[in-house]
Amino acid sequence: MGTAVRNPLVLGLVAAAAVAFGVAGFASSYVTFLLTGAAVTTVFMQSYGLITGRAGVISLCQLSFAAIGAWVVGWANVADVPGGFYAWLPLGGLAAVVAGLVIGLPALRLRGVNLAVATFAFATALDVVFTGIAFPGQDTFDFVRRPAGFTDDSGYFVFTVAVVTAIFVGLWLLDRSRAGGALVEIRHSERAAAAHGISVARGKLTAFALSAFVAGVGGGLMAGQLGVVAAGNFATFASVSFFAIALFVGTNNIEGAIAGGLIGAVFPVIIDALGIPQDLSALFFGIGAIQVLRLGGSQTDLLRASRRRKRQSRAHPPTRESPTPTTRESNVQRTRIQRSGGGAALEVRGLRVRFGALTAVDGVDLVVPKGHVVGLVGPNGAGKSTLINAVTGFTTRYDGTVLLDGRPVDGLAAHHRARAGLRRSFQQLRVPTALSVGMFLQVAAGRKLSRDEVDEQLALFECPTADTPMDVVDVATRRLLEVAGLAAGRPPVLLLDEPAAGHSSTETRLLQRRLAELPERFGTAVLLVEHDIELVRSTCDSLVVVDFGRVIASGPPDEVLADPAVVAAYLGAPAHSPEGNS
Numbered sequence: 224m225g226t227a228v229r230n231p232l233v234l235g236l237v238a239a240a241a242v243a244f245g246v247a248g249f250a251s252s253y254v255t256f257l258l259t260g261a262a263v264t265t266v267f268m269q270s271y272g273l274i275t276g277r278a279g280v281i282s283l284c285q286l287s288f289a290a291i292g293a294w295v296v297g298w299a300n301v302a303d304v305p306g307g308f309y310a311w312l313p314l315g316g317l318a319a320v321v322a323g324l325v326i327g328l329p330a331l332r333l334r335g336v337n338l339a340v341a342t343f344a345f346a347t348a349l350d351v352v353f354t355g356i357a358f359p360g361q362d363t364f365d366f367v368r369r370p371a372g373f374t375d376d377s378g379y380f381v382f383t384v385a386v387v388t389a390i391f392v393g394l395w396l397l398d399r400s401r402a403g404g405a406l407v408e409i410r411h412s413e414r415a416a417a418a419h420g421i422s423v424a425r426g427k428l429t430a431f432a433l434s435a436f437v438a439g440v441g442g443g444l445m446a447g448q449l450g451v452v453a454a455g456n457f458a459t460f461a462s463v464s465f466f467a468i469a470l471f472v473g474t475n476n477i478e479g480a481i482a483g484g485l486i487g488a489v490f491p492v493i494i495d496a497l498g499i500p501q502d503l504s505a506l507f508f509g510i511g512a513i514q515v516l517r518l519g520g521s522q523t524d525l526l527r528a529s530r531r532r533k534r535q536s537r538a539h540p541p542t543r544e545s546p547t548p549t550t551r552e553s554n555v556q557r558t559r560i561q562r563s564g565g566g567a568a569l570e571v572r573g574l575r576v577r578f579g580a581l582t583a584v585d586g587v588d589l590v591v592p593k594g595h596v597v598g599l600v601g602p603n604g605a606g607k608s609t610l611i612n613a614v615t616g617f618t619t620r621y622d623g624t625v626l627l628d629g630r631p632v633d634g635l636a637a638h639h640r641a642r643a644g645l646r647r648s649f650q651q652l653r654v655p656t657a658l659s660v661g662m663f664l665q666v667a668a669g670r671k672l673s674r675d676e677v678d679e680q681l682a683l684f685e686c687p688t689a690d691t692p693m694d695v696v697d698v699a700t701r702r703l704l705e706v707a708g709l710a711a712g713r714p715p716v717l718l719l720d721e722p723a724a725g726h727s728s729t730e731t732r733l734l735q736r737r738l739a740e741l742p743e744r745f746g747t748a749v750l751l752v753e754h755d756i757e758l759v760r761s762t763c764d765s766l767v768v769v770d771f772g773r774v775i776a777s778g779p780p781d782e783v784l785a786d787p788a789v790v791a792a793y794l795g796a797p798a799h800s801p802e803g804n805s
């Protein structure tokens with residue numbers, strides 16, 4: 224019983240019921256009407272929270288989806304479609320989904336301002352259409368019949384709150400699923416998402432469809448509240464204002480969506496009472512949106528982050544236990560695990576990448592045998608990252624062939640290569656801070672991990688617990704988490720681009736042990752790009768050295784690192800060893 228009371232879902236449901244029946248029982252009819260409007264606006268805010276808050280896609284046409292939902296509900300009412308309001312409302316949502324897909328598909332190639340313009344154009348066009356054709360029942364005053372049992376204003380408020388609550392529960396479940404984590408990763412970095420096998424196009428399209436459904440339901444609810452609606456209820460201007468409110472308060476958070484609903488519905492009333500022209504109110508919302516860009520986050524995101532940091536500093540900080548270096552661990556030469564190969568996990572043949580006149584990768588041949596860790600080293604600008612980009616499909620314009628377990632993958636997009644088992648990390652950290660450690664591990668693994676698997680993996684990499692928010696985790700630990708997550712997916716091939724960057728010597732030693740174990744523990748062959756020569760020497764079975772895009776040496780680490788050509792490439796003079804000069 225005690226656990227149930229502490230459960231946020233149970234608490235939320237109890238609070239929603241208390242508000243619904245409290246207002247229905249005690250509030251005046253004016254307040255009830257106003258709060259029903261706020262609940263309907265909360266649904267619009269939930270749809271912005273989905274598309275912009277979670278997936279990071281700018282959409283200025285959510286009220287157009289709402290208009291479609293309202294239109295369908297109005298039509299179903301006039302046509303007396305069986306099932307009543309209970310059937311008409313989801314029907315309106317589904318019709319909006321069709322529009323969401325129609326606008327979402329061409330919008331997939333667009334980002335930022337271009338996407339804003341495209342969705343704004345769609346909203347304006349639909350505005351004109353709805354003004355022209357009018358809503359069903361608008362001219363004949365055919366009022367939409369409310370759901371049986373909730374026909375008076377108080378009852379309809381309870382019904383609206385029930386719908387808002389049901390959507391919150393759906394979003395709550397989405398946030399706890401890998402699909403929800405994938406949306407957040409798409410918002411944070413489309414490249415990182417693709418590297419984890421997530422289809423960015425499908426993710427965005429799903430977000431468009433889901434948000435259109437929610438907005439369509441909101442439109443239907445508005446039709447039920449007002450009886451008849453007109454194009455003016457869904458004007459493009461209102462869509463943009465609501466977008467600005469959503470951006471300012473952060474409607475991906477439950478408290479943000481409710482605050483956005485209240486502001487969207489009550490603010491115009493206050494403005495009116497104060498005698499300020501409605502058009503001027505848009506200025507406030509515009510200033511709010513600019514504030515978000517200045518602060519780098521919405522009000523509720525910033526509040527939540529600050530609360531997390533406070534809670535974290537009150538509890539123990541999320542540092543890993545420093546492993547006491549034993550004689551065995553501190554002897555780097557003994558970390559390398561001797562193993563025999565079993566064919567090529569990854570083979571690169573004649574890879575060439577050009578950037579205009581510059582040939583960044585110049586005919587590279589390279590093999591990563593199964594069960595091996597191969598180091599790819601070379602001075603700055605030698606072409607290592609470009610090679611990884613080409614192999615993993617992030618650079619598609621290249622000559623040559625990339626074979627994964629003997630099969631060419633050149634025709635595959637990055638996320639398909641990732642799903643086929645070619646996983647990578649990025650030199651520039653791309654870990655989304657809006658997720659928990661456990662959820663990030665799930666997303667990076669690219670497969671469903673059990674709670675035990677997550678906990679074991681975190682313990683193995685000496686990382687903070689699964690519930691720890693990522694934004695309180697230090698950068699070095701985030702890098703370690705990225706390796707832990709990728710390894711948990713047990714990919715056949717893992718390409719790591721400078722995973723030890725920014726690590727302390729203790730952290731590097733831990734990483735060194737884990738990297739050396741990856742083939743045995745996870746069945747993963749590794750191509751390791753690293754400037755820390757001691758880490759490379761102690762971890763890798765063999766090394767490939769590139770300079771000016773060409774392979775200048777390859778073979779066992781000690782031999783290769785003693786090669787005069789390698790020494791010269793690193794230091795520009797043949798007199799010193801590269802050791803310790805990374």
Ligand SMILES: Nc1ncnc2c1ncn2[C@@H]1O[C@H](COP(=O)(O)OP(=O)(O)OP(=O)(O)O)[C@@H](O)[C@H]1O
Nearest residue numbers: 578581583601602603604605606607608609610650
């Ligand atoms: N998108 C690009 N457009 C033009 N030139 C590029 C691009 N990406 C990389 N280069 C150039 O290609 C060469 C190889 O760069 P790359 O980043 O692959 O080297 P690197 O070995 O990974 O270097 P570092 O160790 O510093 O990360 C460099 O001369 C770089 O300036």
